[in-house]
Amino acid sequence: MSNSNFSIEEHFPDMWDAIMHDWLADSSSESPDPDLPAISPKQRSLLRKVKPVGLMGRIVVLETPNRWTKESIEQDLIDPIKHVLKTRLDLSVSLAITSTNGDSADSDAEETTHGTGETGRGTHEGASIPQSVATAEDLSNTEVEQLVTQAEEKNKTTTEEAQQRREHDADELAGQYSASENRIDPNPSPTPRHWTHKEQATSEQTYRSAARHSSPTQPSSNFNDGLDGDSLLNKNYTFESFVVGSSNNFAAAACRAVAEAPAKAYNPLFIWGESGLGKTHLLHAIGHYAKELQPNMRVLYVSSEELTNDFINSIANDTRESFKRRYRNLDMLIVDDIQFLQNKESTQEEFFHTFNALHQANKQIVLSSDRPPRQLTTLEDRLRTRFEGGLITDVQTPDLETRIAILTKKAESDNVQLPEDVKVLIASRYEKSIRELDGALIRVTAYCALSHEPLTVETAEIALRDISPADQDVEIVPQHVIEVVANYFNLTTDELVGKGRAKKFVQARQIAMYLCRELTDLSLPKLGSSFGGRDHTTVMYAERRVRESLSENKKVFDQVQELTQKIKSHARD
Structure with a gap:
């Protein structure tokens, strides 16, 4: 040559x-x-x-x-x-x-x-x-x-x-x-x-x-499951996978600013909004991006339930100093669903001191809640005033255009060819939360895959008939789901939420957790507590396993369809 x-x-x-x-x-x-x-x-x-x-x-x-x-x-x-x-x-x-x-x-x-x-x-x-x-x-x-x-x-x-x-x-x-x-x-x-x-x-x-x-080309890992080491960050939740629209553009921009300049832009950053609108996604994205820019940064994401459990365990095990090191030897602390610290006076006291220690050391604090600080009336005033000392931003219900964009990105990540008219159908019908959109998309694609039908507006209508938005006014709580699922599988409620590892218990429990995620607005930690005090990652795993089964196993798909109707009927009675 x-x-x-x-x-x-x-x-x-x-x-x-x-x-x-x-x-x-x-x-x-x-x-x-x-x-x-x-x-x-x-x-x-x-x-x-x-x-x-x-x-x-x-x-x-x-x-x-x-x-x-x-x-x-x-x-x-x-x-x-x-x-x-x-x-x-x-x-x-x-x-x-x-x-x-x-x-x-x-x-x-x-x-x-x-x-x-x-x-x-x-x-x-x-x-x-x-x-x-x-x-x-x-x-x-x-x-x-x-x-x-x-x-x-x-x-x-x-x-x-x-x-x-x-x-x-x-x-x-x-x-x-x-x-x-x-x-x-x-x-x-x-x-x-x-x-x-x-x-x-x-x-x-x-x-x-x-x-x-150069290294061998690897498949994209944007949507890999699992958590990122000690930071407890979900690898699915990044800024790249987050769809920005008019309902969340200011919150997304604030989150990027905090990740790029921790403790310099807005400290604390307080994000609030109803369940299912993307707050948790943004919190994880902050952590991922901050560590990407500064790989040695010490970042910890926890829910308020996990914070409370860690604190209780530190008292029971006489490891208070270890608790303090875990939560204060950080560059960034991210706490999800801070509203659940209500009525937990000892945990509030400890978090107050943790907050002060981090803030005085010029470390970043990021918090989320389902309401703004001034409405957290069950929290101590000294905590609420500190929450109000930084930037407060909200995420709102996405508009139609944003909902269509969310469906587009989700379909692309799942390698699903979703026709435009089907996107419009789903986005027009489910307006309340991103979680509803996600659930409706999974239901439609699973139905078409299992029935070998083309993905059209007609087949989407059939797949979605059991989760009509008309049912959204029906209040469903985890206990409704647990009772109906236990009865359906001939189990007691104690067996369903207990520690039994037999296959019949595990499968029923995972379906119940999935249905709780689909039909209630409760956070992952709260749902974990409803199932025998389990960690929120257990609920995440169960949700993922059932979602995978929906498109592969017609029996599971039919069970979920039937149980959805039974739970809604039970809630109306």
Whole structure:
């Protein structure tokens, strides 16, 4: 192979990975490279989310996971990226940035181009872009869409060929350099090199460096189940998976600000709103984003029930000092459903001192509740006044547009092709909470999968007939669910909520927990307490298991349908 045959376009994604690896490493180095722009922790986080689609002539096509990331990069990183590419590859490029998912209710996937400021055709010879275009700034969104598609197709058709040549190219290239004065170090230093477009052999070295730094492609983990270590953060709940609309845009912005500048923007941050509107999602997202920006940050998420249980256990086990260390040796404490501290005077007293210790140490505190602080009349005045000392923001019932966007994102994450008219049907019918939307979507998709019916408005109507919004005025409490489910499976209520691990107990208990989540507005910790004082993660696990079974097991689907009607009938009596 000769150097003149090396294609930067073909290998650009790998070269991008190598360049980003060095730039990100350099930004936290004690001896930074003066040719690489300094970037903040937030900017490093943004760059990690950028996927290189390809290089088409003088246009670099980049993909971001959502509109927020795209807009943040456009605001802060366009010039630094172009500078780095110019420095390392001697390429004066335009950037075409696309987002794969909208991050708000009114955003569709969109593309924006950012030009070089230089004159030139700047397009790949196969691209169907007008030849009179001077830079990427002149391209319309439609033309950029064409460019993105062409770059993706080009990558797809060349990947296999590049894989076959890669080892041969590297070996031949190493042979060429072993006979020259510019030898390739078999154990290259992590110190960033200066690669130029004119010295194509050095560009090839960039490509080979990419092979060292890049890891095998892994499936997206945005919706993985489970908790994140000691922080107790649910990996499903990130800003990327949160849909922003008019009902929650201020709350979402405040949460991002707190994650980016803990204890500097708003401290404490108090988020309130009715159950099922996304408060818990935002709390977890704050924790994830804060740790992403500062990996060593000590973050703890707990519910007020868990806080209370920890405190009670510390008294019973004579481990008060351990409790204090757990809750005060933190950089960020996130407490969900703080209203449940009502009538728990000893826990309120301890939390008051914990709050003061963290606040005085300039540590971030984030709280949520189903009502604003002034309405928490059962809490001590000194706690309420401290809650009011920071920023108070609410999340409201999502409007139709936001509900449709939520269904769209949920369907995409579940790999479900959801017709627009079905989205409108569900979003128009279920207005109260996001949890209702989620439950209705699961019911519809499970029904169609098990009955082998197409997903249409007609089949959706059939699937949803047993959970009509007309039933929303019926008040259902966990005891209703427990009694009906126990009777249905020929169990006693003690057996249902007890510790028995026999299969018949476990399955019935999980279905009861799922139905409590679907039919009541209680929080996870409160539901856990209703089932023998179990932890909220047990309820989360049960809910997930039953949801999975609904689309795979017709027997479980039929049981849930029948039990839903029985519970509503029982609640009316």
